[in-house]
Amino acid sequence: MDLPRSSRLEARLAVLSPTFTTAQARRATISPRDLADLASAGDVDEISRGVYRRVEAPATAHLDLLAVCLRAPRAVVCGESALAIHELIDDIPASVHIAIPRGTHRPSISYPPTTVTQYAAETFSLAIERFEAAPGERVPIYSAARSVVDAMRHRRRFGETLALAALGRYLRRKGASGTCQFDQGS
Known part of the structure; x- marks a missing residue:
């Protein structure tokens, strides 16, 4: 039985470090469209061009x-x-x-x-x-x-x-x- 798309994305996102690049997301089989969906859903924030951070990641001043x-x-x-x-x-x-x-x-x-x-x-x-x-x-x-x-x-x-x-x-x-x-x- 296949996992729902959101569960698959969450599982792929979990293998990445809290802060990651678009290239790292692609290597984790997260497509640019999926990454955009994660950003629009509020699961990740784009902190610089091509650099994302999971919203549940610990806060940092750096x-x-x-x-x-x-x-x-x-x-x-x-x-x-x-x-x-x-x-x-x-x-x-x-x-x-x-x-x-x-x-x-x-x-x-x-x-x-x-x-x-x-x-x-x-x-x-x-x-x-x-x-x-x-x-x-x-x-x-x-x-x-x-x-x-x-x-x-x-x-x-x-x-x-x-x-x-x-x-x-x-x-x-x-x-x-x-x-x-x-x-x-x-």
Whole structure:
């Protein structure tokens, strides 16, 4: 006996992570028409072009990070976004800041607003951590130390005040040694 169409869609939707792309939905045999039906029925929300989130998924303050990192899977959260997540600045960035390796395709994302920076391919993968943007959903982000070093190196772009504030807050943290070491992890 065949399951009703809605039950089949719910079963297919259940195999996806709470936040997913159209391509991931297709691999789970959810057609674009079915995805549109799920969105119009209020079962999923489109949070960025081609990126959806199940409505029953746990709430998160980092929906914009999830959307951008799914649209640009090779990117790493950097700059003001990384500094804010590491609580090294009080500012709320106006856009999601991501880094990509120099010489690769530069993503064009209009929503959520995104700032893309290209980093040298040799240093791009230094000091990448995983940040839990929502329960069970992680995005790549540069470490606190790497973020401060980048802010100081690019303080003309970041602003001298922001870079020095991030450095000062990093150094005042309990256990900060004043030296920065990068792991070769990814």
